[in-house]
Amino acid sequence: AAEMEPSSGWDGPTFQPLVVLELASNTPQEAVAWLLSRIRDGAGDDFLSMAECQYIIKHQLEALRAKDETHVPGYSQAKLYPGKSIIRRLQSKGILVQMFPLHDKEELKRLSFSWYRTVRLSLQPLDAIRRYFGEGQALYFGFLEYFTIALLPMAVLGVPYYLFDWENYDKYVLFAVFNLVWCTVLLEVWKRYSATLAYCWGTLSRKKAFEEPRPGFHGVLGLNPVTGRKEPVFPSVSRQLRIYLVSLPFVLLCLYLSLYVMMIYFQLEGWALSVYDEDPTLWTEVLTYIPSIVYAVVIEAVNLLYRYAAEFLTEWENHRRESSYQNHLVLKVLVFNFFNCFASLFYIAFVMQDMLLLRQSLATLLITSQVLNQLMEAFLPYWLQRRRNKKMIRKVLRRRAIEEKELPLAEQVRLEADMSTYLGTFDDYLELFLLFGYVSLFSCIYPLAAVLVVLNNITEVYSDAFKMCKLFKRPFADPAGSIGVWQLAFETISVIAVVTNCALIGMSPQVKAYFPESATQLILWTVAVEHLLLGFKFILAFLIPDVPKHIRVKLAQIEFESLEALKKKVKHLLVVFKLHRKGSEA
CATH class of the missing domain: 1.20.5 (Single alpha-helices involved in coiled-coils or other helix-helix interfaces)
Structure with a gap:
């Protein structure tokens, strides 16, 4: 962090900025002096030692808690009470506008050239990404790269399978068997690879037993029986009541509404098919795709709205630890997104048993979601940020009457302050989770799914790298030894994929031919094989060490x-x- 007196220069040789705290322009001097004194008190003499980094600075700032203050000096309406996060209160009242670490221009330039500015067949520079952005971001890009490479065998097999057998929607047994093996081996190998990366980065044995209270956590000031320190305390019973009496019913209500929207989609789909059957022309054939496209757009919009609601509820539940907050948020979002995105496919596959409609719906959902994601995550932020950057640079050049490309430090701070804030890897992992679901659950019906996901992931690597380096403020480092709760999410969907693919195999005409007289016997054999495969999957996971x-x-x-x-x-x-x-x- 950097603290400056009004008389000090921004570009002096002794000024070495690490983190920027932007206060409101009308902040009284007494509030600024009070905040600086609290930062000094909370930091100690070694606040800017050689061993510290931006993550430590952020941790120290978020650990600042009110003691005996009743309000922020100069702001009588900004109430404080013992244990309240000072930074959180300043942000909620608009006193602290933003807090972010500055980019290192030279190091960022070197990373950009080795990452996305040159097209090459080599792997991503994960070590350089980790040094600049932290282990959390490096593990995400490592998983994105690994997932893309692991999809190549399925994509290579899927292209000829689709080209030479595209009219026979029922000949998918071989591809389904390959799918079963692939989704099982994929995650087991990744755990070993991620453990290798985490060991090289020194975070494999990172413990979180004494995790500090998260900045949004509030409560009365009490004594921690483990550490013996004073910190906010909130009754666990109150949190559980909020979860089970408010959050859980809300999630169930959203699932019901999602089911209702799905039924409307099927009614529109039936109407479009009936129009095509009465008058099979090119326009009526195009009409049959409209309900799926509209439904895919609705799914993306509803997922976005639900995400905001889930964040509000999880914040209101008042979790003490950041890991607990993230686990509850991920659970809420994953349950709804899984149901919202895949419920219609399950209904088509196992209730309607219409493989042609399943292939069409899967292709439409997958392509539409990828197009929307690229528009929302890459092109729109790029266009908006380019406009903001050009306007800001023009102002800088006009004010200082210079033509040089290298901006002074003060102008660099102003330019980066106007950049978008990086919100973490949550949405990125969620997108990969849904893509993994599309590929592992039903790709045997639409073999080109793996090809589309590979193309999407390749563009995702470059677009995400560009956004991290050019469009977003530099995020605070996120020390991590694994992808966390997302590993469990991917493993859960791989278990569901075993059940789904076994059911699809049992429904195929090739397998039904062996049981021409007894449907019950076919079901029993399918369930038995599915249980054997699940048992083999769990035994394999037990026998293969994670490290x-x-x-x-x-x-x-x-x-x-x-x-x-x-x-x-x-x-x-x-x-x-x-x-x-x-x-x-x-």
């Missing part, structure tokens, strides 16, 4: 060396104590 053997050996060596060092320290202290005791006796 490679050579890394486990290195971790054991580190632990052994730590214990040996501790023993030597204890022996040294005992020798010093004995010498001191002998000296006292003499």
